[in-house]
Amino acid sequence: MKDLKNEKILAAKEAVKYLSTGQIVGLGSGSSAYIAIAEIGELVKNGLDIKGVPTSEKTRELAESLNIPLLKIEDVDSIDITIDGADEFTADLQLIKGGGSFLLKEKVVASLSKQEIIITDSTKKVEFLGKFTVPVEVIPYAQNYVLAQIKKLNGTGKIREVDGKPLITEQGNVLIDGDFGLIQDPAGLADQLTRIVGVVEHGLFINIATRVIMGVGDSTESFTKL
Numbered sequence: 001m002k003d004l005k006n007e008k009i010l011a012a013k014e015a016v017k018y019l020s021t022g023q024i025v026g027l028g029s030g031s032s033a034y035i036a037i038a039e040i041g042e043l044v045k046n047g048l049d050i051k052g053v054p055t056s057e058k059t060r061e062l063a064e065s066l067n068i069p070l071l072k073i074e075d076v077d078s079i080d081i082t083i084d085g086a087d088e089f090t091a092d093l094q095l096i097k098g099g100g101s102f103l104l105k106e107k108v109v110a111s112l113s114k115q116e117i118i119i120t121d122s123t124k125k126v127e128f129l130g131k132f133t134v135p136v137e138v139i140p141y142a143q144n145y146v147l148a149q150i151k152k153l154n155g156t157g158k159i160r161e162v163d164g165k166p167l168i169t170e171q172g173n174v175l176i177d178g179d180f181g182l183i184q185d186p187a188g189l190a191d192q193l194t195r196i197v198g199v200v201e202h203g204l205f206i207n208i209a210t211r212v213i214m215g216v217g218d219s220t221e222s223f224t225k226l
């Protein structure tokens, strides 16, 4: 049986090799990113001088607990490198993110980043995105409209719930998990979702990742833009 936790650890250890002193580092969210943050905490303890930019409150709390110095996103113009996770990726580095509900901040941080390194276990690589649903962050007022528009795109949408109630994101929005089947044209779907009024952002990360490091058994595989 695959040891997915170990695969994430191996990927995280490989990713932090890209860090160097003086950098501003985006800190992702999710179980893989938290492993990387723990590694970064160790490196900081041993003298690595970086400043982190968190992608969620949970990440901020974790980084603070590890004494990683932090910057506010408002105070940075550019981020040198971000390490984050993903729910699915393809060989040409298109991603679905947002399983952990933090896609909006993750995409802002990724968009500011010169390098976006994604770390995953070996279950996340797919030929076509779409087995994992596409999270769509929506202002609550527009949720029924957006659900109807998703239908027009031949998709089905479901409001994400926690304990029987709609999950409210850190930005006060709701998430619709959109099922579009296997996605043949992720960039096209991303454009269509962006154009729906009331959609704040979605979890298709198109041409954003610069490298994916995937743990496989006892080693890692690295994917870069072809």
Ligand SMILES: O=C(CO)[C@H](O)[C@H](O)COP(=O)(O)O
Pocket (backbone or CB within 6 Å): 028, 029, 030, 031, 032, 033, 084, 085, 086, 087, 096, 097, 098, 099, 100, 101, 102, 103, 106
């Ligand atoms: O996008 C995310 C959170 O919004 C996560 O990076 C994604 O869900 C992967 O999580 P994990 O590393 O726990 O598998």
